[in-house]
Amino acid sequence: MPGGKLQPGQRWAGLAALVERLVAFGDLEQHSIEVNADGTYTGELQKAVRSFQERHGLAADGVLGKATVDALAVPPVQRAEQIALAMERLRLTPLPDALRFVTVNVPEFMLRAHRHEAGVVQQDLRMRVIVGKALDTRTPLFDEEMRWIEFSPYWNIPRSIARAETVPKLRANPGYLDGQGMEFVGPGGQVSTSVSPQMLDAVLAGQWRIRQRPGSRNALGDIKFMLPNNQNIYLHHTPSISLFNRPRRDFSHGCVRIEDPVALAQWVLYDQPDWTEARIRQSMGRPRPVIARLIEPVPVLLIYQTAIVESGVVRFVPDLYGQDAVLEKALRQSRRAPGLAQSKP
Structure with missing residues (x-):
């Protein structure tokens, strides 16, 4: 590729192979495009690359760079293993019985708010999040109950920070x-x-x-969702909103920063009509904290899925914390255990 990246409008001799791969992965319909005689990267092919990038947690810019090429090179058998690991995690993580619950899929950098209705789980909200740095401050995986919301919070800086x-x-x-x-x-x-x-x-x-103190510089933004736990992890807003536009979003010290705190607060406080949007916004601009206690706790699950199905489309994201490899090793050892036990004298 010219300069290590293939930009829209550039020529590349490998376009025919790219078309073949995108057709095989379902991002490009068979015979929907013919490679230009001069090998120019344009039109429908760019659209298909953007679709592939979107499905694989990459910047959907249509530029064929190293990250996209690496993702295209992952063999189908490895993707099948990702799906199998995702299904195993679903088996090990039963859905809460609560009417409403929240999931944060850490490697996907995504929060979803769900509710049970007529025996079916409905998704009401979906928003981007920022999670703990992969190198040294990873967001832990657990499930706890959200019990109150703190508007205009203080940030008590942890001793480690x-x-x-x-x-x-x-x-x-x-x-x-x-x-x-x-x-x-x-x-x-x-x-x-x-x-x-x-x-x-x-x-x-x-x-x-x-x-x-509460204010525009506060690292927690102007709202904090409290789910008491022994690791001091919670959901909160942030003044650094530009980071939500990054495809990879592991920038925090471990807590989960959320993109749209007002929408989540309204959803959580649905059964308290006195907490209107106007009151929520007013409470987010106070010089001292304001507390809203939930009538019913809302379970929050911090989960880890690198294969996701949404609206009938399978999506894959990188193994941010290397947890797929850990689970795969554990499953492999568990399958070997019976045979090893039988071979002992």
Whole structure:
């Protein structure tokens, strides 16, 4: 390919093979296109590449780059294994009995809100999310119940983040505290905005903590969905909304950032009509937190599926945390176990 990428309008001798592969994968109808005599990459072929990219969690730009070529090269048997692993995870993860529940598919970077109706699970909402970094702050997989929503939340900075990031920044630039709307909080709830070596040492020792006040700079945005758990993971908005446009969205310290918090809040508070959209938005702009407790808890499942069927279309996403490989190894060992047991003297 010219320059390592095939852009729309460029020529490439490999177009015939590309057409064959896209037809085999169902992104291009048989005989729906004839490769231009001059080998130009245009029209329906670009559309088919975008379809393939969309189905495989790639930037749907129609550009044939390394990530797209690598995905095209994955053999069908490997995709079949992905589907089998996804089905095994579905078997191991029964749906909640609750009327409403939320799933976050971590490697897909997607949240869905579901409800049971007449024995069928309906999907009401679908939105993009940002999850924990694959390298060092992965989002854990679990199921917990959402019990309340906190509008205009404080961000109590975890000690690990304070130690690794915030305190070093404050040592280099004491003005960072005020610039980010942060403050120190003591063991008795006392508040200070005075940056000193002694105060920073007290933070590192766990005697004081740092929190960020509600406002436009708050890392949690203006809404937090609480599902109490021992890993301090929750759903929240973010001021860094441009990150939702990235095809790969593992940027957080482990919590799940959501794209449309107002829509999710309305869906969760459906049985509390006093929580109108206007009241929700007003509560998101307060100088102090506002709490909305749910009448009925909403189960939240943080799941891991690299093969997804939606609207009759099979989609695949990369194995972000390498969990497919872990599950495949465990299943392989479990299949071998009976034979090994029988071979022992």
